[in-house]
Structures are given as C-alpha cells and as structure tokens.
Amino acid sequence: MKNTLLGLSLLLCSTSLAAAEELHLFNWGDYTSPELLNKFEAETGIRVTTTDYDSNDTALAKISAGGTGFDLVVPSAHFVQIYVEKGLVQKLDLTRLPHHGNIKPEWMDVEWDKGRAYSIPWQWGSTGISVDTAVYSGDANTSDIFLNPPDALKGKINVVPEMNEIVNLAVMWAGGKPCSEDVAVLKKARDALMNAKQYWLSMDYGTTERMANGEWAASVNWSGETFRARLANPNVVYGYPKEGYPLWMDSVMLLSDAQNVDAAYKFLDFIMLPENAALISAFARYPNGITGAEDFMPADMQTAPEVVIPEASRAAGHFLPTCAGKSMDYMTAIWTELQK
Known part of the structure; x- marks a missing residue:
C-alpha cells in the first residue's frame, strides 16, 4: 500500500512539474518559427503552445476580456501603450533578462516604450504594396495601386483588413499625417477608399500564398509577406508608397495574468540571443x-528590397502613433462605413 501511495504521489508530482513547464504565446498567424520553438523546448524543457490572431484589434479584444490563459502577446508599436494603460501587461523585471542589452540602441529608447520597460522586440517592417508584374508593370511605389487602381489591376486587388494601416495609408495619400484630425484630408481619404472598394477583389489576410499563386495581382501587404511571396513567384515586387507608408515593430509583452511567468522570462531572454x-x-x-542577429540570418535578407528600404523611399516611412480622441473617432467612422 505504501509503495502504491508513494508511486501515486510521485506521479502526481511529476504531472504537476510537467504542467508547470509550459508557455502560452498569443501571436500573429504564420509568424512564429517552429525551429525556434523546437530549440527552446530542447534547451529548457518548456513546451510552447501558440495561438494565432489576425489583427491587433482582435488580440486586444480577447486579452481585454480576460481568462485567456495566455502568457505572452505580440502587439504592434501603436498598441503597446494601450496594453500598458489598460493594465493588461506587467512591467518587466530586467534583472531576469541578462541579455536585455542585446537590443539594438535604435530599438531601445523607442517612443512607444522608453527603455524597453514593458516589451522585447520581435520583428519590424513596413506596410506597402505587393504587385504581380506579370499583370501590371507600372509604378508599384504608390497607394494609387489600391486607391485609384490602373485598369489592369481592377478586380484583382486585395486589401488587408487592418484599420489603422489602411485608413492612415489613405490619409497620407490625401496629403495628411497619420492620426489626422483635418476634416478635408479625412474626407478625401474616405471618398477615395469608398470609390476604390468597387475595384477590390477582397479584404483578407492570406497574402503570401495568394500573391504567389496569382490569385491576387496586387495587395496592400506587409514587407515580409511580400518577400515570401517573391521567393515563390519572382514576378512579385514590393512598393513603398511615395505618398507615405507605415513602419511598425511588433514586440513581445508579458501579460498581467500570466500563469507561467518563469517560463515567459526564459523565453524573452532566449529570443534576445542573436542566433x-x-x-x-x-x-x-x-x-x-x-x-x-544579421550574422545568423539567410544571406538573401542582407540585400532584399523588402528588408533594406531603398534610400529614395526612407523619408516616406512613418511609425504610426497611437491614435486617440477625434482622430480615432474619424478613423473608426470611415472604417465602419467601408465595411458595409
């Protein structure tokens, strides 16, 4: 009987320890390297479960509702302060992150998180235009591609359903700045979006495969998604809208109600090693x-036009601020009308 009880006790203890060695990551879809997770588990014994989301708004709504069981989330820069202000994330204990100094200086003291008190860099990029040059060989470096489409692209365009990026692309095309409260600019942006919608095939996220296989001839798209599409279809090019385009960085944050805090800190420190x-x-x-990290990355990333922003296009890139007040009200009204 004693042996039986001892065996049961050891089993329960073992099960409890195994359950503790878990981590739950809430991240954008198709954005987490399986090789990274396998390496982390092999080195630490911690198993990472990932759950995907398709937009910042979707992730924020789910986290705000509570009870998710997630430990880490990966919002974009203009959502970081929203998480902080809502109390959804906890300030990082930097003494538990010995590799915190590996963050590049230009990404350390950022506007959305001074000194990286709450977030660790994941990846950064831009939102621009993917074009299949087999269908259209004109200038891809303009938001005209989706706001005033050339005949060759009409009915073949996708627009990713991200409110902040799409509305602000239209605002910049109309001559304004992100989070504008200029009614004349906003009306021009709204009218352009509403008129152009008739020429769009879809508003969806599946940009890599559908651009690569020719289902879409153009898409408002992210730089890395376009890079992956180009690797499968060399006719795909990436355009940086000369009227202005968003830059962004996604960062990992530790949720206030995280259950696996020790595992989360191990993961955060792990991803700050360059390899x-x-x-x-x-x-x-x-x-x-x-x-x-560049020393360990694929050679083709050193010169890829989707990674290395051309000199002529750099000044047109803007990190989106966290829109609030009237600017958010206007943006939401435009987006709501566009969704009808």
Missing part, C-alpha cells in the same frame, strides 16, 4: 531588433 532572433527572421522574413 535565436535570427530564427524568427529567417522564418517570417522580417528584420528584428537584436544586435548581431
């Missing part, structure tokens, strides 16, 4: 914010 950050980039094809 591990490189695995993230090699999979999704975006650069990251970790010093020395």
